[in-house]
Amino acid sequence: MSESVVTETCPLCQGFGRLERPDGTTVPCECRAGEIAEARRAAARIPERYRNCRLQNFKDLQNDSLKKAKAVAKRFVDHWPAVDAGLLITGPVGVGKTHLAVAILNELVDTKGATVLFCDFSDLLDRIQASFSKGSDESQDDIVAPYRDAEVLVLDELGARRPSDWVREILYGLLNTRYNRRRITILTTNFGDEPDARGAETLEMRVGAPVRSRLWEMTQLVTVSADDFRRTHRARAFA
Numbered sequence: 001m002s003e004s005v006v007t008e009t010c011p012l013c014q015g016f017g018r019l020e021r022p023d024g025t026t027v028p029c030e031c032r033a034g035e036i037a038e039a040r041r042a043a044a045r046i047p048e049r050y051r052n053c054r055l056q057n058f059k060d061l062q063n064d065s066l067k068k069a070k071a072v073a074k075r076f077v078d079h080w081p082a083v084d085a086g087l088l089i090t091g092p093v094g095v096g097k098t099h100l101a102v103a104i105l106n107e108l109v110d111t112k113g114a115t116v117l118f119c120d121f122s123d124l125l126d127r128i129q130a131s132f133s134k135g136s137d138e139s140q141d142d143i144v145a146p147y148r149d150a151e152v153l154v155l156d157e158l159g160a161r162r163p164s165d166w167v168r169e170i171l172y173g174l175l176n177t178r179y180n181r182r183r184i185t186i187l188t189t190n191f192g193d194e195p196d197a198r199g200a201e202t203l204e205m206r207v208g209a210p211v212r213s214r215l216w217e218m219t220q221l222v223t224v225s226a227d228d229f230r231r232t233h234r235a236r237a238f239a
């Protein structure tokens with residue numbers, strides 16, 4: 001007989017993976033915590049490139065707004081589940097908004113056992129649009145249902161798609177249901193409340209007034225900027 005594989009049996013559960021409680025019900029043994037967290041991570045549908053995003057590896061050195069945003073994220077994780085509003089993370093491309101949002105999901109899965117879900121706004125719309133075509137076996141409702149129920153949802157790149165009535169309706173329906181069910185939503189967007197110097201559209205123009213107003217009620221606004229870094233350096237150069 002080969003003795004090459006030596007499996008250590010868990011002394012707590014003798015390898016059954018569950019422990020019986022005094023009331024006769026069972027709970028997962030702590031030896032399965034890693035597997036359970038792994039399953040939760042897989043169920044979260046976080047894209048591969050964001051899999052390792054953590055608060056710890058979020059680069060906040062550039063400016064104060066990033067430091068502040070990271071502090072808000074940390075507080076959010078620390079206080080979970082005693083959190084009654086989500087986050088609306090707004091700022092220009094490339095400052096790490098998605099990193100920050102996904103980091104919160106990863107921390108919640110690892111340290112709080114929360115059930116979380118990641119959703120790319122454009123992908124969601126693509127899938128819904130595909131469901132309109134004849135012969136599709138998925139209905140719009142099948143597609144949106146998991147996003148209504150997730151304990152914590154990250155909706156990435158809100159407003160990335162050109163607005164249309166059906167997009168606004170779906171978005172409002174989803175957010176409104178989550179609001180009514182007291183589910184927490186974290187959103188990222190490149191669009192702000194004020195038109196920027198380049199005359200870009202505002203978030204309200206992209207998603208519609210009802211959605212923007214719902215978001216005021218269900219999220220805390222976190223604004224990150226890329227400007228402070230350049231400004232500080234220029235100020236120093238001229239000092």
Ligand SMILES: [Zn+2]
Pocket residue numbers: 010011012013014015016017018029030031032
């Ligand atoms: Zn065990």
